Structure formats: structure tokens, C-alpha cells
Amino acid sequence: MAKGNEKIVNSTMWSAGCGSHGGCGCEIYVQDGKVVRVEGDKNHPFNMGRLCPKGLAIPQYMYHPDRVTHPLKRVGERGEGKWQRITWDEALDTIEKKFKDIREKHGAESVIFCQGTGRDIGGPITFLMYAYGSPNWVQVGLAGHACYTPRLGAMFATQGHYSVLDASQFLEKRYDSPEWTPPKYIILWAQNPAAGCFDGFYGHWIVDCMKRGSKLIVIDPCHNWFTSRAEVHLQNRPGTDGAIALGMLNVIINEGIYDKEFVDKWCYGFDELKERVQEYPPEKVEKITWVPKELLIQAARLYAGNKPSAIQWGEPVDAMPAGTVVAQAINQLWAITGNIDNPGGNVIARNSHGVTTYPFSSAELTKLYGEDLVKKLNEKRIGANDYPMIKNFRGWVQPDVLIEQMETGKPYEVKAAWIQTSNIIGGQAADPRRHYNAMKKLDFVVVVDLFQNPTSMALADIFLPATTFCEKESFRSWWQPLGVTVKAVDGVDESRSDWEINLEMAKRLATNPIKYNTVRELIDDRLKDGNTNFEKLKAKGCWEYPPEGHFTRPYYRYEKGLLRGDGQPGFDTPTGKVELYSTRYEEWGLDPLPYYEEPKESPAATPELYKKYPLILTTGRRSPVFFHSEHRMIPWLRELDPDPKFEINDKTAEELGVSNGEWAYIENQRGKVKMKAKITPTAHPKVITAPHGWWLPETEGKEPNLFSTWEYNINNLTSMGNQGKSGFGGTDYRSSLCRITKIKD
């Protein structure tokens, strides 16, 4: 609601500010050139007027006194916290000269381009990286690349396409769409959707579906709001989700309650899968997972017996030992029950109108940047030659290989880093100390961000100030709908958008001329695939769904020949079917069928270590008011979640003599951090859950303190080098061992 002479600008949110992955429609209220308020847009089908706390705190984020709004250069030693304000010209000239020198002496591949998961970063960073000529696109320290890419890779191999739970988000009339129906059962697999909008999925759509009749089956080591409302709760040991999936496949196949018609017509390798899952009867799965077999059987029967039903899964799936195998098995569950691209099932998700902002597949990378370039760059991409799946799926560096390469300089040295949207040391990286040591040795580091953080403070030579989404133009094609971000105000002080910064840098560094003069030209060129442009979308309220019959619109596209390049019915896999026996996995030297792998550290795998560290540690517990390591400096948010807290069961805490609210150490053989105890019966007696990404922006930024990151960042207890056979998954973010000790002073 406009007050006084406020102007309203409609836009699409996509970080920075809210931080998250969602594409909420919003109204930005502007007075005297300043954003005074951000509200939800009731006419936008994504969020329908709602907003999360992070979105609602944007004015405090934008005008925060600590926000960096001018380019800076380091004038002391790295980590000394001595900065000098410089002009954009000086900053860009310095970077241009350094990057050109490094390219000439060491090759473009010696510069890594590092992103996190905020903002619309996948677009601008790949644009700059390929213009410069480096193949090394990376989320530094993200062990096993455990964030959605493993699941995407498994779905690509299995069914040729990605699927997400159908909450009607692919249709503009949403819940009123006549062709949509809610899932009868939703399996919430290792995710708390109330805390955010993971992977482009607005978490509260699950609540919307519950109100429309969806029942819940929840797989989670702890009790939470969703388990309270679930018909079945499988309270499993962390890290054993693969065994649950195999056990459910066993029950569904052996009881003959799968969709025989779909399997006969559209699946490949059913007999091989049937044979494989015989190794996982419910009795055995119970021993592995701690889940009573009766509950496993009940969950399998309810899911298979009630069509349509759908699965919503979370990041822990990626982090499992053999994350791509666990994801494959879960994908097979929705495949053999025929819950693919059906209303209320796991609908095939494609980027709206075929437009790409953030390349999610090798095909999209090739489309944007050309087959020759991507192929050529693959030769030197770090990790690509070690892992065929890494090489043949998307364009990421394998982070566990990278850290070794940074340390050894083999097969070539990493000389510089362009870090944009990533707090490596304070949030993203496992074993942050190891990354700190390795990256400290780099010749040159650029950080593009909005606030100083442990990473920028420790490493940056040049700091470039980026903008929130309120201060920039961009476009969003992440599933549906297609949208544009409209600039409501100019960049605060001298800050510039990631697109502006990267286009300008690309012009200076490119080996082939850049065809765009302005960001708007680039956006309009990308939007051509959707037969639209920025102004048209803006005039429509910032969003649009593809027309009827479009290949990015559901349902049953495999019957209609809308999925394959050749226009034939079927799926875009080598056999044209959903591959329960994966020929792609086979080609990549992997087991074509799913199997269970025990976490490297666990009561079963390392009983001696378990005596010393008798609790299972699972990290990454999400807070609804923070996005990863962001937002700790925003007063409206911080006062709702002021301290890092681990959750511990009441009986366990009593045995240890730990009281509620007491600061204690969580420790294992890799390190220890301090957190406050939250004693709660929701915690499993054998499991400690901890949030990730904690640092204290109100404390000293310069070394050695680095905003207290060494004291509170739970990743100090995690390690690199546990990647699965595919190069993906196999981290200890979600399953390692620890003990809780009292702080004596």
C-alpha cells in the first residue's frame, strides 16, 4: 500500500537481499529515490502476495551502515583489514592488467571463477569466465559438489530431464487450474521447506497442498513441524537415505504395486532393478537405518497405492555417500509408480520458454557459449578428467580435486580467483582452514559482494560492490514463470549489478569481441528464445507463462513428443525410456543400478571412533531468517535467531549435564566450535543438529578473528576428499561423528 507520494515498482526477486532461490513477485515502494519498503505482489502466481522474512527485511539490508558501496583495494597485508576507497576505473584497470598478465604467463585456466548460490550469479559468472577463456567455474569447498547438481545429474542420467513436485507452479492459474490435482501423498525427503525456497521451489507450496488434501510422509532424523503433521515419519539415521529408497523400491516391486503399464511402456531395465533391490529387504533396511520395517512398508504402500503422489527432496540427498546413487534410487521411486510429468506427481521442470539465465545442463551451456568452446575448455577443467560424470554433465570444477590442485600445483597452478557471491571460508567450504591456507597463497583475488565477510577480509585484493535486486535489471528463468527484475532505484552510492560488472569486465578481457553494448541488449538477446523482451515482460507485470502446447509446459510430454530433440515420443535418454538401468552411468564407468553405501564415519563404519565421539553430527540445519552465511548483520532478522544453536535431545543433554541455553563445544577429531544448546525432545537422542554459516559480523573482522568464523562455523568439523565414485556426493556435512563437551573457564 503506497503511503504519501511513494512510487510502486513491480519486480521479480532473486537475491541479493532476500538471498534465496525463489522468484517472488514484489512491489518495491520508493520515496525520494530510496526504497522504503518491499511487499509481496498479490498478482504474482509464484508467491501470491506472500514474502519471507528475508524479503521483508530488504530496506535494512540495502541501507545497512556496513554495506560496502565503493570499490576498495587492500593496502595492508591480506587479512589486516586495511582498505582504501578507489574509483571503478582504477579497480577495473587493475583487474584487467592482472588477469591479462596471468593469462599470458600461466593460461586462462589458472584463474578460477567462484560462486556461491545467491543472486542470479550462474548467468553473469559463466558469461565472464568463458569470455576470459577459463573453464574453471566452481563452488570452492562445496565438498562433493553437494548442492542440487548431484540430483540434477542423476535425473539427467535416469530420465533425461529434471522433475520437481507439482504444486501447480507450472500453470498460471495455479491451484485453480482445472488440469491440476494435488498430490495425494507428499514424501518430504530430508528437507524443511518452511525455512525457504530451495532450488526454485517456494517452500510453503507444501502447506498450500496440505490444505488441499495432500498427506505427508516425512523422512527426517528429527521431529519437526512437518513430522507432527505426517501420517508416517521415517526417523532415520543420518546418511542412510539410500537404504530407505532401496527398501521402498523392494517393497513396491515385490508387492507388485508399481505402475505396470508405465513401466512396460516407458521404462528400461526393470528386471535388472528388480534383481538388485532383492539385496535390500525391509529387515535389512531396518538394521541399517533404524527405521522399523513396518513403517517403511507402510510408507511404500501409501506412496505407491495413491496416485498421484510426489516427492520433494533436499540437499542432504546430494551430500550422502554416493549422492548421485541415492538420487537415482529416489528418481526410480517416482518412475516405477508412473509419477512423472503427471498432475500432482513429479512434473518435468524446464526453464520457462526455453530461456536460460543460469545454465543447469551441458545442453544449456553449449547453447549459450557454443559446442567448440565448451568442449575445448573441458580439456583443462579441474576434475573433468578424473570423473566422466563431472566431464559430461554441466561445467563445474570438482571442488575436492580443486583443493588438492591448489595445494600441489598439479597438473597446473591456480594463480587467481574471482569470487562473486561466495563466502568460502565463512560458509560454503568444508574444512575452511584448509581453503584459507591454500587461497592465501594465490597471487590475486577479487571479491564481488555487498558486505565484508570472513572470505573477503582474509583474501581480497580488490573488493567490488554489488547491488541488491532492487538496484538492477535482470531476468529469471528458473522453472516457471519467465520474469524480469526491474530496477527500482540506482545502485546505492557506487554499487553496480553483477551483470553490469561482468559485462564490463568481459569487454575488457574477452578474446573474441562481446556483441552486447549494454546489459539490456544481453537480456533481450537471451529473451529472444521466449519470443519476448524486457519491456514486454515488464509491461505484463514482470512475468509470463509459456503458451499452451509449449515444451516447457506440462503434462505428459513424453507421450506427445515434446521432450526429445527428434520430436519422437519418449524421454531424452539413450534408450528413449526412463532408464532404471542407467546406460549413461554405465558409460561413465559407474554402476548402472543403485546400491547402498555407508557413511565413512558412523557407528557402523567406525565403531572405535564412535566410542570417542558417540553422537552423530548433521549440519546445515536451516533457519527461516537467514540464507546460508548471509543476513547475520540484519537487526530485524538477527533478533529472531540471535545465536548459533545446536539441537540436542533432552535425555542426552541430561546425561551430559548440559542445560538449555548453555554454551558448549561441539567437537570431533577435526576441530571444535562453540554453540548454544537448545534442548528439545524433537532431537533424536543420538543426533546433534547444527546450523551452518555462522560468523559474527559485529566482532573484529581482521585476522586472526575474521568475524569469529573459526569459533562458530560448524564446517570446521568437516573435511574434503570424500567424494563419491561419480565425483559427486560423499561429504560429511550431513553425517559425521561428534561429542558435546562443557566449556570450563
Added chain:
Amino acid sequence: MPRNGLFIEYEYCTGCHACEVACKQEHNFSDGMCGIRVDELVTAGPDKVHVDFIPITTRFCDLCAERTAKGEQPACVKHCQAICMAYGPVTELVKAMEDKPRSLIFAPK
């Protein structure tokens, strides 16, 4: 003038805190001041542990008088991610309560 209030079907409140930050933004409250607060209620039953969240209005809630005077929803109601809040005359809200288990009405002013 009918007396107005907030109806909260807390069965669906997920504890996301959107109402609190919407309130702070709308009124530009600082230093912890807020018109609504969400409390967590954990109760261990015989077969499972229940987690509920209860939003409670504080003495600073003015039912967004400026917004509602113009026919707009209060900021918390508009932004509630679970869509489990409603604003209106208390007499109407009581009727809505008839068939909603686990619900509350607040009439702060």
C-alpha cells in the same frame, strides 16, 4: 464501528517469522519492538513429538490502522506464508472459528 481482530489458524503456522518482519518493516520498529511474536510449542505425546507455532499479538499491534483504513490487509496477514491469518470484525472471525480446529482470535485494540 465493529471491533476488529486477527484470526490465526495456528494449525498451519510453520514458524517462518514472516509476520514479525512484515510488522517491523511496516512500522519501522527497531530494537526488538514488534506487534506480533511467534512462539514455539513443543509437546511430547505418547507416539510422537508435536511442534506447533503460535503467533501472539503484542501491545504494539495497532492492526495496521493506516493500511486497514485504506482497505488493505494488515502487513502480517498479507505476508503470512502459510496463509493462516485473517483480519476482520471479531464477530465474523468467531464464525470462521466454528469449523477450524487449533485456531485463535486476537483483538488487540
